[in-house]
Amino acid sequence: MNHLIKEVIKFRDDRNWKQFHNPKDLAISLTLEASELLENFQWKNSEEATKENYQNLKDELADVAIYTLLLAHELDIDIEQAILDKLKKNAEKYPIESIWF
Amino acid sequence: MNHLIKEVIKFRDDRNWKQFHNPKDLAISLTLEASELLENFQWKNSEEATKENYQNLKDELADVAIYTLLLAHELDIDIEQAILDKLKKNAEKYPIESIWF
Amino acid sequence: MNHLIKEVIKFRDDRNWKQFHNPKDLAISLTLEASELLENFQWKNSEEATKENYQNLKDELADVAIYTLLLAHELDIDIEQAILDKLKKNAEKYPIESIWF
Amino acid sequence: MNHLIKEVIKFRDDRNWKQFHNPKDLAISLTLEASELLENFQWKNSEEATKENYQNLKDELADVAIYTLLLAHELDIDIEQAILDKLKKNAEKYPIESIWF
Numbered sequence: 461m462n463h464l465i466k467e468v469i470k471f472r473d474d475r476n477w478k479q480f481h482n483p484k485d486l487a488i489s490l491t492l493e494a495s496e497l498l499e500n501f502q503w504k505n506s507e508e509a510t511k512e513n514y515q516n517l518k519d520e521l522a523d524v525a526i527y528t529l530l531l532a533h534e535l536d537i538d539i540e541q542a543i544l545d546k547l548k549k550n551a552e553k554y555p556i557e558s559i560w561f
Numbered sequence: 562m563n564h565l566i567k568e569v570i571k572f573r574d575d576r577n578w579k580q581f582h583n584p585k586d587l588a589i590s591l592t593l594e595a596s597e598l599l600e601n602f603q604w605k606n607s608e609e610a611t612k613e614n615y616q617n618l619k620d621e622l623a624d625v626a627i628y629t630l631l632l633a634h635e636l637d638i639d640i641e642q643a644i645l646d647k648l649k650k651n652a653e654k655y656p657i658e659s660i661w662f
Numbered sequence: 663m664n665h666l667i668k669e670v671i672k673f674r675d676d677r678n679w680k681q682f683h684n685p686k687d688l689a690i691s692l693t694l695e696a697s698e699l700l701e702n703f704q705w706k707n708s709e710e711a712t713k714e715n716y717q718n719l720k721d722e723l724a725d726v727a728i729y730t731l732l733l734a735h736e737l738d739i740d741i742e743q744a745i746l747d748k749l750k751k752n753a754e755k756y757p758i759e760s761i762w763f
Numbered sequence: 764m765n766h767l768i769k770e771v772i773k774f775r776d777d778r779n780w781k782q783f784h785n786p787k788d789l790a791i792s793l794t795l796e797a798s799e800l801l802e803n804f805q806w807k808n809s810e811e812a813t814k815e816n817y818q819n820l821k822d823e824l825a826d827v828a829i830y831t832l833l834l835a836h837e838l839d840i841d842i843e844q845a846i847l848d849k850l851k852k853n854a855e856k857y858p859i860e861s862i863w864f
Contacts, residue, residue: 525643547627593701673854686812696794700793
């Protein structure tokens with residue numbers, strides 16, 4: 461993960477974009493990218509969208525991941541640890557035995 | 562990254578949730594989680610939100626990352642490679658010299 | 663429409679909320695409400711969602727409409743005229759004869 | 764409001780689009796339009812966005828309103844009544860005396 465974060469930050473700094481990257485605007489960008497991803501599924505089912513828009517899905521999902529890394533970096537969040545902590549929290553919320561169906 | 566993907570998939574399979582995880586609904590979930598993240602900034606500036614909602618920001622950003630990994634897995638996308646490819650594409654779209662300001 | 667706008671603005675002013683209602687935060691609120699509406703369809707098809715979540719769909723759609731009126735008011739947009747203008751623009755973009763299928 | 768709903772439905776039926784307009788996809792479209800509206804505020808404050816993107820804000824807000832009317836129609840919701848009901852509900856949730864500040 462660390463090498464990805466380095467690449468993303470390098471891309472940002474090469475363009476002097478740190479000045480724009482306050483957490484609120486990065487969180488806005490993340491919802492915009494998630495919407496652009498979702499747009500690929502508009503008026504389509506999963507199979508049609510995957511077949512017709514595969515490269516675009518890949519690009520938009522990458523954009524979501526890039527903004528996730530940028531926002532984590534800006535907020536000083538260790539995203540790997542945050543994922544593991546959240547999975548643990550979710551596991552308490554949804555214990556295995558009670559929800560199997 | 563691979564160990565994170567394994568943890569996320571294990572969490573899903575322990576709960577037998579694969580049956581629900583079609584790409585369209587996962588893309589919907591990703592926008593919902595991005596919105597829950599953004600909600601922390603509603604009526605607040607970045608500093609206030611970061612100070613008042615730090616743990617929640619961490620949790621919601623982790624949820625965005627988890628759904629990103631789930632959707633990548635479902636679409637058979639290597640997310641690390643997708644990020645590197647997208648950064649390259651973005652670098653062509655925004656060449657360094659033309660946008661410095 | 664005018665009586666609805668008056669009701670919405672009265673609700674806001676009774677609570678002294680105008681101070682928070684800058685257009686950027688209202689636009690954020692609009693995406694949050696649209697997401698809460700969409701959440702009713704998560705992991706469900708249209709029929710299931712409509713059957714199981716009808717009252718909630720009604721409430722969330724009303725919230726979207728309320729924020730639309732608030733933002734229009736704040737931006738000094740006549741929303742009725744804006745709708746008619748946009749339909750005209752869309753009609754030029756999608757002429758009837760070319761898209762029937 | 765009724766004449767607006769008629770115009771919107773006429774636009775849809777002239778293009779034979781009713782076949783695509785299931786509630787789930789309309790709810791997706793609503794979040795997409797709300798995001799396109801929000802995009803006008805990306806990296807900008809309210810004043811900059813309003814000044815630079817006024818016509819686009821008007822167009823996107825109209826799109827949000829159009830999809831709101833389409834979805835209300837599809838779900839057989841009287842949107843005027845829904846707004847009034849929701850304002851009443853919100854008034855109970857946020858009583859006037861307790862929240863003035």
